[in-house]
Amino acid sequence: MPRLSEYLLPTEKQPPADAEALSHKLMVRAGLIRQLGAGMWTWLPAGWRVHQRVVAIIREEMDAIGAQEMLMPVLQPAEPWRKTGRIDIEELFKLNDRKGSELVLAMTHEEAVTTHVAQIVRSYRDLPLILYHFQVKERDEPRPRAGVLRTREFVMKDAYSFDRDPAAMEQSYELHVGAYDRMMARTGLRFYRVQGDVGMMGGVGAHEYMAPCAAGEDQIVLGAGYAANAEVALDDPQVEHVNGEYARGGERLSVEPAIEIANIFKLGTRYSDALGARFLDDAGAEQPVWMACYGIGPARIVAAAVEQFADEHGISWPRALAPFAVHLVALGKPGTPERDAADALYATLGEGGVEVLYDDRDLGPGEKFADAELLGCPLRLTVGRRSLESGEIEVQLRRGRVQAPGLPLAGEPEQLLAAVDELWQSLP
């Protein structure tokens, strides 16, 4: 586990001059991300840890419903995109290689996965099938914005289900609704699952997962037992819409801005028809494969978490996403007894499997505390001269900046680790 004196965490006192969105400002200030160009972002080590936390949650829930992870290329031949008609989408990056062959940079992977399934799947015995990968998506966005919220390149987990008929597709879809509900809950975010637009994917039904926050680009309409994308609510005959106000069955609905963090679609046979994905059913008749697709953007989940839980001092991660569980602050110069005590605690935590970031830099307490609160790890432990006097490690809970009872400095490692774990389990 890293020592801050050796770790690349470039924190800034001031946000970038051109940043507007809270998550944009804080993620740059906290040293999580850096910009390379419009809509092009680098994840620095601490930021990437958060990103990979989200990835791990998604992977576990996908694997739990029997989905199989794989990897498909971003650089693709144009031909399948011509067959599905998506070659004309303006957001699609198109290029030629040195021989003049037409290529695209994939914005999603329906064309690729369906091409493979068309070749591989021959029989109803090969179905159902759920395939997924985490892969970069490329989109020539007209206007990238708000840091990592809307970029031209981003990692998406996209999954595709392949079934023998509409009823089986519905089953796969429901399986994903369950998995998505669970992964969203595990991130610790506030979220809603709403009826979605079908959009450029084409298809027969969709849901979106929306995380309410100020920087959101979408509007969601909410009431008791009702949640919908504002665009969809307009088409709902049960919803009245007057002067920007929404009502349903006499109940006034609230409207909140939100980020779309995931998106699932019933595709039907649109792609399998275009790319020839067919199989023989148990009666020997040729049938099209029924498809659905399931996308989720880890970067947006990270940004949404920043937006939802930040305060005036910085980020406050839900524990499921925090880059480190513990931010250990050592006060006092190297060679002092208090520093020795901090070093010992760092070793104990590390050996106990606690994910700890150790601030061993030669800086004043103010800067260390400020950086810790900016980065937002759920637990901050401080060891300084006072700890030696009181015999206690100082504990601050990042959420709410609450001072918790101190932990014994000289106790048995097992007891200390158990106490830290108990604290950890109690956090949001």
Next chain:
RNA sequence: CGGGGAGUGGCGCAGUCUGGUAGCGCACCCGGCUGGGGGCCGGGCGGUCGCAGGUUCAAAUCCUGUCUCCCCGACCA
């Protein structure tokens, strides 16, 4: 694509109107002090002022072109 704004050291800015050879805060390096909320003193390093061309004795500053970035809108799996 329409509208608005901005490019000056790693970050945030002043200087541009009125041309005279680049400055401030932070950060960074060296030395010292300090050591529980971004502390202090002293000494330093670092910038072809986005790029190209033009005007001029002289251009960060004026002119022309161009690139890039941000915000609002349109768009958005």
